[in-house]
Amino acid sequence: MVIDNPYLPDDFERTRDLLIIELLYMTGIRLSELIAIEDKDVDFAAGELRVIGKRNKQRIIPLDISLCGKITHYMQMRDEKAGKDLSRLFVRSNGKIMYPKLVYNIVHTIMSQVTTLPRVSPHVMRHSFATELLNGGADINAVKELLGHSSLAATQVYTHTGFGELYNIYKRAHPRAK
Numbered sequence: 485m486v487i488d489n490p491y492l493p494d495d496f497e498r499t500r501d502l503l504i505i506e507l508l509y510m511t512g513i514r515l516s517e518l519i520a521i522e523d524k525d526v527d528f529a530a531g532e533l534r535v536i537g538k539r540n541k542q543r544i545i546p547l548d549i550s551l552c553g554k555i556t557h558y559m560q561m562r563d564e565k566a567g568k569d570l571s572r573l574f575v576r577s578n579g580k581i582m583y584p585k586l587v588y589n590i591v592h593t594i595m596s597q598v599t600t601l602p603r604v605s606p607h608v609m610r611h612s613f614a615t616e617l618l619n620g621g622a623d624i625n626a627v628k629e630l631l632g633h634s635s636l637a638a639t640q641v642y643t644h645t646g647f648g649e650l651y652n653i654y655k656r657a658h659p660r661a662k
Contacts, residue, residue: 495561496561496562496564496565496566496577497577499557499558499561500558500561500562500574501590501594502594503554503555503558503574504518504574504587504590504591505590505591505594505595505609506551506554507551507555508591508606508609508610508613509609509612509613510547510548510551510613511533511545511547511613511630512545512609512610512613512614512617512630512631513533513535513545513610514537514538514606514607514610514632515584515587515588515606515607516584517535517536517537517632518574518582518587518606519572519574519581519582519583519584519587520535520536520572521533521535521572521573521574522571522572522573523559523570523571523572523573524571525573526547526552526555526573528552528555528556531546531547531548531549531552532544532545532546532547533545533546533547535632537632538632538634539634541632541634543629543630543632545630555573559573562575565577566578566579567579574587587606588605588606591604591605591606591609592604592605595608595609610631611642613630613631614627614631614639614642615642617630618642624636624639624640627639627642
């Protein structure tokens with residue numbers, strides 16, 4: 485995958501861009517939540533990320549140790565490149581905050597290199613996160629909480645892929661389904 489390619493340059497922008505992709509995929513956060521993350525929102529000791537979602541609702545999302553290491557590496561590069569007195573986690577090389585269209589373009593450009601999906605966006609990464617969890621057997625209520633949805637109906641949108649796959653398996657495997 486493009487994220488793990490050891491032959492790509494390890495510069496500030498490339499490191500930031502790949503971290504954005506990985507954070508979106510590993511946490512399912514919204515584009516607006518990603519842009520608003522501040523350094524203080526990352527708890528490395530607990531392996532947690534605090535985000536403020538829709539209707540100013542706060543939620544805590546688990547981070548694995550590998551992702552925490554990548555965030556630490558990025559922050560060191562960011563501080564050298566853009567300055568240490570920054571509150572936002574993700575910034576441009578001049579230290580100014582990211583904006584939605586820039587993040588969209590980053591995701592679209594990088595993911596277009598590795599997928600043939602017709603649409604590639606931060607929201608597709610969120611959809612992939614939810615689908616992977618559901619396909620892996622996660623409880624739909626847990627996925628609802630991780631995504632920050634206020635109702636289960638909003639989360640059920642993501643079940644079509646997982647349950648569609650289950651339906652196909654059922655049709656192929658169950659003797660009475662044929």
